[in-house]
Amino acid sequence: MSSKSNQFQFYEVVVVEAGSDEGLRGISGEEGAIMGMSQDEETGCWGYAVSLFSTQETWDVSESQLIKTGRMKQRSDFYSGDSIRVIVDPESGEGSLKE
Numbered sequence: 490m491s492s493k494s495n496q497f498q499f500y501e502v503v504v505v506e507a508g509s510d511e512g513l514r515g516i517s518g519e520e521g522a523i524m525g526m527s528q529d530e531e532t533g534c535w536g537y538a539v540s541l542f543s544t545q546e547t548w549d550v551s552e553s554q555l556i557k558t559g560r561m562k563q564r565s566d567f568y569s570g571d572s573i574r575v576i577v578d579p580e581s582g583e584g585s586l587k588e
Contacts (some may be wrong), residue, residue: 495506495535496552503539505550513554519543522562540567550562
């Protein structure tokens with residue numbers, strides 16, 4: 490495996506450039522933010538979960554299909570910080586909300 494560094498960071502604003510990828514044609518030119526990333530163990534290539542601003546859908550896009558905008562968002566732009574507590578029954582493994 491060739492290990493290379495990723496070019497994009499969490500919450501970085503990017504533009505999708507589909508190129509010849511038919512599956513991404515409908516979102517080519519759309520702006521979004523990086524919400525997740527992973528590296529292929531075989532090839533070393535990076536893939537990103539990009540949340541599109543126009544639809545709030547998240548797409549899996551390869552690094553070569555993204556263009557930097559030079560802009561960043563912050564975690565708080567996407568996550569409120571609210572949380573919930575869950576209790577798990579040790580016998581059944583089922584969870585329920587803690588009040």
